[in-house]
Amino acid sequence: MRRSAPLIPFALVLALSAQEAPVPVSPLQRKAVVETLAKALKAEYVFPEVAGTVGQTLQAKAAQGGYEGAGTAKDFAEALSKDLREQGKDGHFRVRFDPSFKSDSEEEKPPTKEEIAEARTESARRAFGIAKVEQLPGNVGYLEVLGFGPTEFVGPAFTAALSILSGTEALILDLRRNDGGDPESVAYLVSHFFVEGDTRHLNSIYNRPRNRTRQYWTSPTVGVHYTGPVYVLTSGRTFSGGEECAYDFQTQKRATLVGETTGGGANPGHGVALGHGFVAFVPTGRAINPVTQTNWEHVGVKPDVAVPAAEALKTAHTAILKDLLAKEKDAGARKRLETVLARVEKGEAEPVRYGR
The missing domain is CATH 3.90.226.10 (2-enoyl-CoA Hydratase; Chain A, domain 1)
Known part of the structure; x- marks a missing residue:
């Protein structure tokens, strides 16, 4: 069924507003999340010696009120992500707020x-x-x-x-x-x-x-x-x-x-x-x-x-053309390659012709 045009952007505005509305996080919730995170690190992080240290550091910060300024879910997730990466030195670490998340178990379960x-x-x-x-x-x-x-x-x-x-x-x-x-x-x-x-x-x-x-x-x-x-x-x-x-x-x-x-x-x-x-x-x-x-x-x-x-494509393309030119023996083919190489080195696009 075709919907009238004004309804679509209005629905999008409502959806975006719902997603961006700040969700408050209480001190007790922050404490519980940090404790669960520390346990997860200790049980699963690939480097157990690092896991213990990082977990203890996060818990100590939480106990000292270090996350009091992170009063929303977004701010708290960003603060935890930053601390995890800084303390663990691992770029894969991140925390997000996603109430719809279904537990991603390490156990192999066949998908439906x-x-x-x-x-x-x-x-x-x-x-x-x-x-x-x-x-x-x-x-x-x-x-x-x-x-x-x-x-x-x-x-x-x-x-x-x-x-x-x-x-x-x-x-x-x-x-x-x-x-x-x-x-x-x-x-x-x-x-x-x-x-x-x-x-x-x-x-x-x-x-x-x-x-x-x-x-x-x-x-x-x-x-x-x-x-x-x-x-x-x-x-x-x-x-x-x-x-x-x-x-x-x-x-x-x-x-x-x-x-x-x-x-x-x-x-x-x-x-x-x-x-x-x-x-x-x-x-x-x-x-x-x-x-x-x-x-x-x-x-x-x-x-x-x-x-x-930003220069990688031009650099690679130029190197390839120079290599092809060095190996080419046919005079006509060499001339065509020289023309292409000159354009690539200058950053010029090859002209497109639609007429006969």
Whole structure:
């Protein structure tokens, strides 16, 4: 049924007002939330020696009235997030106010059909994490990935995108706005960049609550294998699974990284209900790269070519064109590449002609 136009913005205003209305938090509620958070850290945080210290520090601050100025749920969540990150030195720590949150248990429970359908729809709305697939001047492929959703949803989209770009001379994978996701999907994407039959151990994740380590390998079932040169773009915003993707390419010596040092978050985890509508993301695991036997926590992934993130695409594209030009023997092809290179270096777009 079609609704009249004035009703829609009015409904949006009501929804936004409801979301932004400050929710008061009492001293007793703050105390209870901090105590629950300290217990959750002690039971699940991947580094138990850090968990105890951080929990005690937060409880001491609460007992001394350190959170009295955080009288609303939003302010209290932000204050806890800030203290967690400062004390724990872990970028994955965060607290939010979300009364609708359903406990995110470490126990493996099969999702319902409704949950699967909802997740698939949401993944599709996000274009399966793919922001752009493009053939750049000079026959250079460009793929921007914003995140890594469940493999069963995003995997076919990754393969389709790389199928489109399979005939390019080189490929640029843009992770500058990628904030992470499923490590299995990271491995699935990276799998496309090795020849068929070349199996690689890419990453392992140790999980403290389960006391077990899971390995992530390249998948033998991907339908496209891209063998050309690869450049990966990074920024300070690149985080978590986005960092792992860049780190996998770098440690396997499969790509040249261009851009900025990444955010430095290598400890995955899950949401924990703290009561009174508050939820904490508690890192329960840590990545262990099979090549370096460490990860990028705190330090980030350092690019091979360090440039500001805004200049990374131009830098990578220019490097590829220069390499293609150095290898090209045909005079006509060289002239075309020289023209493209000159435009890219000047930051000029290739002219589009619609007439015959």
